[in-house]
Amino acid sequence: MNNSAPVIEVEGISKIFSGKTVVNRLSLQVERGEIFGFLGPNGSGKTTFLRMLCGLLRPDAGGGRCLGYDLLSEVEKIRSRIGYMAQHFSLYDDLSVRENLDFMARIYAVPKRRQVVAETIEQMGLEPFAGQLAGTLSGGWKQRLALAACLLHQPELLLLDEPTAGVDPMARRDFWEQVYALTAQGISALISTHYMDEAERCNRVAYLAYGDLLTAGTAEEVVSRSGLSTWAASGLDIQELAARLKGVPGIELTIPFGNNLHICGTDSGQLEQSLRPFMSDERFRWQKQETGLEEVFISLMNRQARGGDGSH
Numbered sequence: 001m002n003n004s005a006p007v008i009e010v011e012g013i014s015k016i017f018s019g020k021t022v023v024n025r026l027s028l029q030v031e032r033g034e035i036f037g038f039l040g041p042n043g044s045g046k047t048t049f050l051r052m053l054c055g056l057l058r059p060d061a062g063g064g065r066c067l068g069y070d071l072l073s074e075v076e077k078i079r080s081r082i083g084y085m086a087q088h089f090s091l092y093d094d095l096s097v098r099e100n101l102d103f104m105a106r107i108y109a110v111p112k113r114r115q116v117v118a119e120t121i122e123q124m125g126l127e128p129f130a131g132q133l134a135g136t137l138s139g140g141w142k143q144r145l146a147l148a149a150c151l152l153h154q155p156e157l158l159l160l161d162e163p164t165a166g167v168d169p170m171a172r173r174d175f176w177e178q179v180y181a182l183t184a185q186g187i188s189a190l191i192s193t194h195y196m197d198e199a200e201r202c203n204r205v206a207y208l209a210y211g212d213l214l215t216a217g218t219a220e221e222v223v224s225r226s227g228l229s230t231w232a233a234s235g236l237d238i239q240e241l242a243a244r245l246k247g248v249p250g251i252e253l254t255i256p257f258g259n260n261l262h263i264c265g266t267d268s269g270q271l272e273q274s275l276r277p278f279m280s281d282e283r284f285r286w287q288k289q290e291t292g293l294e295e296v297f298i299s300l301m302n303r304q305a306r307g308g309d310g311s312h
């Protein structure tokens with residue numbers, strides 16, 4: 001495909017299950033070499049969207065191209081060029097790491113199978129475990145093996161559905177190092193996640209809530225478009241403070257983070273004016289703060305729940 005063309009270019013794609021719209025006219029572009037993060041609460045349609053991209057589900061409306069191939073008519077070409085890591089990927093617990101990869105390589109009819117499996121084991125740092133039964137690996141190494149299995153047929157695009165769910169922080173960091181190394185080689189990745197720190201590692205992010213794409217862009221764009229200003233109050237009694245701030249004009253959102261309460265509003269003047277009387281309370285230290293993705297996503301969700309147009 002044309003190297004400058006987006007790897008994913010979809011327009012208005014929808015999926016309806018039993019009369020319920022699960023993905024609602026979603027349009028999105030992912031550029032080559034990009035790590036694109038896909039966030040949203042459980043059941044918002046992230047998996048359904050990924051499955052439409054890799055041809056496992058057919059969109060009920062809309063269409064587009066994945067790696068330059070048509071989503072509706074060239075599904076086989078797409079499938080052979082993408083690596084899909086499903087949320088509940090399955091490995092054979094009673095096969096070794098090498099046997100698992102060899103088996104997957106046979107299924108994909110990978111040419112020079114033995115050589116490719118050996119190279120993949122080396123590339124993914126799996127040598128120390130090559131002879132070990134997959135069922136005895138730690139969660140992080142199982143994840144690594146599942147990623148290795150997606151790479152055997154040398155895909156151009158990875159679709160990773162919550163690849164680090166339930167994995168400890170060190171293993172998550174290692175996993176991201178691998179993803180960076182792969183994208184440095186020109187592979188693109190669309191990754192769904194619930195972790196905010198992972199969202200911040202992506203070149204661009206999108207937030208999906210119950211089928212609707214609420215925002216997409218770089219973290220800076222998403223934050224700036226939200227128009228939110230944030231103050232943080234730190235102290236021990238922040239739950240009580242949060243309760244007192246409820247319904248105060250200009251305060252649209254409060255989120256506790258440990259001993260900090262983040263307080264947000266889109267009218268920064270009104271927010272400051274409303275907070276001023278609380279700032280004389282010596283139990284708290286007050287600080288203006290950069291708005292983060294988490295504040296933006298929660299605010300968008302709240303607006304959507306209140307029936308806003310969700311177009312921010």
Ligand SMILES: Nc1ncnc2c1ncn2[C@@H]1O[C@H](COP(=O)(O)OP(=O)(O)OP(=O)(O)O)[C@@H](O)[C@H]1O
Binds near residue numbers: 042
């Ligand atoms: N094959 C199916 N038949 C009917 N409903 C389905 C099917 N697959 C998914 N759904 C429903 O579609 C909605 C979206 O599910 P989906 O798995 O795409 O969300 P998700 O954002 O990936 O959630 P999670 O973060 O929990 O993985 C859910 O309400 C789910 O129950």
